[in-house]
Amino acid sequence: MTNQSKSQKRKKINWAPYLLILPSFVYLIVFFAWPMVQSLVLTVREDDVLLGVRDEPTQSSRVVGTLPRGSVLEISDQQANIISEDELDEPGLITELWFQIQGEDDTGMMVTGWAPERRFRIRETDENDRPIVATVRPVIGVDADPRTPVYSEPNESSEVIAHLEAQIPVDIIDQMTLEIWFQVSGEPAGEAVTGWVQSRYIRTFPESTEGRVDRGDTGQFTLRYIQRMFNDRFFWPAFRTTLLLMVIIIPIQFILAIIMALVIQANLKGSSIFLGIFSIALGVSDLAVGIVWYAIFTNFGYLNSILQGLGLISAPITYLSADTRQWIIIAIVLAEVWRATSLVMVIVVSGMQSISSDVLEAAEVFGATLWQRVKHVILPMLKPSLQVALILRTILALQVFSVVMAIGGGDVVTVLARETYRQYYDMRNFNMAAAYASFILILSMVTSVFYLRAVRTQEEVSG
């Protein structure tokens, strides 16, 4: 009412509500929408499988071709080039140290320029072990120029500004770590590709001009992970068990929740006590509940203790073992029903409170039995609540994890979320983990849409 009168008063757009929801909107985009998309991307994208081969030994130059991961290549030349500070941590770098030196060149001029560290012998260092004075090494070789070239930039492709004679002393002003670029040629798929690549992507072999592409720098669309997931030996058991648990647990929960709601609705003297007890499990940890039911079903647990106390068994029965899958499933069902029914109950009770009591009284006065009232009055009026609860419970059931881990250990009886965890945690395969996660995501979406449509078509048929 107040909302309506308010909107009637102000005809022009009020920006206040948009500003108020903006932070949560942005947060949910960053931490929900984006990871969801990212999960799908991880599923169908193979990272670092293609290596771009470049025209020049710089990151800004044109990519002339690609070499797939693992392909063999021929190294014909190498050159050092500048990399940024934070790239120094990259794995597999082959680096070269360059000095900025100041000294007398072969014509007697003082020059300042850059040359690689291998051209010098260090003579003096400062207190931090940084070299400050060095002498030039002679270039050895039959036809080689014995002088050392000095470059204007820390880069062999820059201009040579002077030459240094062997053995002369120079001051070292600065130093810089450069990464080697290799000039390579390879023939993936019969077509020759020649160009420059960074050392971090290449595995080289001593005494050989041959190399191999260790990893690429760009990704590629792939169905490999999805295929691997379907062929994974745990996939079908996990999928089947998840669906089985869902199909058993959800009906039990809804029936129990409606019974709980009817008890509360009966307006008994102690109904607030009942409500309090029924909502105990509302916020309990699923891991903790899994352990509680493990305590009941384990060999020396409560169930065996009670049965033996009653004289029904003489020795403990093993419930939670590889040969007794059905008992593990039963224990998981009980734990999940125990834990998550209260959520459904809360939704149903709050839905019932909005049903007008006149309607219920009218049904009762006209002699409707309890079952008739539930079927023809309560359930139809609770439809929106039940729909919300059903979607929520289904999606949560698809994620069942800790209870399964606590009761069955997660190997004999496995579920989809447990396989996500296994791929991530035990196998360290992020893409496969993402494939499982995305599978759960898609199942959740499909079932939600299915429920929403099913309810709508029902309305159309009956209405």
Place this chain on the structure above:
Amino acid sequence: MKKNSEIKNNKIEAAPDVMAIHHKMKRMAQLRRGLAYLVGSLISLWILIPIIFITSMALTTPDIVRSYPKSILPFIPFSLDTLRFFLGSYGIVDGIINSLIVAAITIVLSTVIAAPAGYAISRYMFRGRDVFRLSILAVRAFPVVVLSIPLAVVFLQLGIYDNVFSLALMHTALVLPTAILVLGSVFASIPFELEEAAMVFGCTPVQAFRHVVVPLVLPGIAAAAIFSFVLSWNEVFAASILTIQNRTLPAQVLATLSYSPDPYKFAGSFFMLIPAIIFIFIIRRYLFNMWGQVTK
């Protein structure tokens, strides 16, 4: 709420056959009440007995925990040894501290972000309001499993993996939808007329909010904060995926689950259950209100 008993208490002068029907209805009502008590008590037992079991396991000696057959009578002998053994185990105290830090950050972040949104959806009628509410509900139901994996990859790249703060960012995302809905229902329960009255008497909208709404919603905000705490305290999957060294309590218990002894497990379960049960019991009214609003 009106009851059929009110009808019965009215003194009606009526024909004998009507009186007979009246008596029959009264009997049936009694029968139904009895049935409701019976069913309610049975369900209560079903809920309470497992809690009694785990409590008596956690509050006794480790020897009793290992013994068989177990006594159905709880707490014999009463001892804190099992709990002490659990708390003294590797990584547990650190785990509790980490859990508390994560929960505290989650509470602050989620309240700061959710309160304005809750206010907006309860006070303003704006284009896209229903879409926003629905998408929040949809998000509330979204699989944590799906979010954890890509976030782990990104956190690794950014160098904030295995960190209580980044885990708190994730938990905030988890609790945010519920926090918005709870706070929305809290704001909705305060009549807008109060604010209007304040503005009529010369308050600016901000002043009206500060002096009229804030004092009234503080309990509700506390309830939302408690709810955020419980969700974060319980959360296992994302915590296990996003941390290795800095585990929270549930992540630590899960990681050692396959080789830890029973007394450790039972005490751990008890330790995780109790705060959640107490806190949710305190704020249950707000959860009912929230779902009442959502499913309307």
